[in-house]
Amino acid sequence: MAFTAKIKEINNVKEFKEYYLQNSDYSYCAECNHLEYAHGNGFLEIIALEDLQKLHSRHVGHQARRKFYSIILLTAGNVEEVIGHQKYHFGPQSMYFIPENQIHSIESWSEDVQGFLCMFDADYFLLCIKHQITLNQFPFFQLDKVPYVDLSERETGMMQHLFWKLNSEKCQKKTFNDDLLVRMFLNIILLEAERIHNHTTLAEPFNLSRKEQLVAQFQLLVNQHFLEKKQVKEYAGMLNVHPHYLNDVVKEVSGFSASYFIQKQLIQEAKSRLMQTNDTVSMIATELNFTDDSYFGRFFKKMTGLTPLHYRRKHKHQ
Structure with missing residues (x-):
């Protein structure tokens, strides 16, 4: 069934x-001091x-x-x-x-x-x-x-x-x-x-359904090309499928739209550069191929609730 x-x-x-x-309220460890993040x-x-x-x-x-x-x-x-x-x-x-x-x-x-x-x-x-x-x-x-x-x-x-x-x-x-x-x-x-x-050699190949294979290929392409390709239709073209079909399959397999994975990769890269480098926000916007600083700032705040500078002040490595 x-x-x-x-x-x-x-x-x-x-x-x-x-x-x-x-x-x-269950505590995983009675000895922990419950320091909150x-x-x-x-x-x-x-x-x-x-x-x-x-x-x-x-x-x-x-x-x-x-x-x-x-x-x-x-x-x-x-x-x-x-x-x-x-x-x-x-x-x-x-x-x-x-x-x-x-x-x-x-x-x-x-x-x-x-x-x-x-x-x-x-x-x-x-x-x-x-x-x-x-x-x-x-x-x-x-x-x-x-x-x-x-x-x-x-x-x-x-x-x-x-x-x-x-x-x-x-x-x-x-x-x-x-x-x-x-x-x-x-x-x-x-x-x-x-x-x-x-170092592990598999006795037999790992089998995926066609839809899972498509999503795996899409995610790999996003990892490789997210800096220069930010539209679902660009990835659909590389995979020789219709953008609507790609989005439907990604949604079915992962629970999220195809654009979510592109945006998530961009945000993770932006967070990483804000925390781990001294590059200015303008430099980071340029490195991530945003057309201007203000567009990057609006995108970042929409996705995280914080401006890039506010995020950096809260999280940057000491």
Whole structure:
């Protein structure tokens, strides 16, 4: 029978807690000092899988779309989940990844499951370090790559330690500057996972539907050409499809319009340059190929609620 229930949209950690844990005030760590993030600074949260397993059973089989990224390290037990339209079975010594805006459902978790779930959004990752790669360049967050890695015993031990350090630094931080270590451990986890992913040889090719292939190709082209191509029709031409068809397929697969992904890439690049360089707003507008500073300013404020200068003052690296 086809699944017809409405997909639950989960925008942030508060909504995750309300949906999976029945309590938005649930604390992932009793020792944490509950340092709150300022608006727009992004978020990162970590929870033990054994704690989550006790609380989420009523949502087995329900589809959700998280507006943030998830990394799961599984050290014991077995889980079955649907990521996109593919069903996966994961056992001990594995890591799997749920990209932003991807449809996801939990099919089953064994009672002995152990490990970590780390959730974070793109704005938080943007604060990690200067000149880093973007999240959508990691292969396990790309639609046409497998969203998991199998780990050796040594790699599992290494990842356990990194997740423990990530959580420990998060719990111990007392100022926002202390958050730098947390961000760096997140970055290390992603880079180590990428290294393992790139050295994994697949026994069989990863199969996508035609529509998923089209969306994956579109997202890759946006990553490569967003600076000079800002119209959906330009990407439709490169993919030899009608703009309306491209938009409909992207909307069906991702839940967002094709123009959303172009604008999102531009905004992430603009945020990165505002925080990580000393370029003037005018210089950044020119580098991003906006026709004038005022148009760039209006676009940025529409997308973020802040002017470029206000955003820089709030978030720029010290």
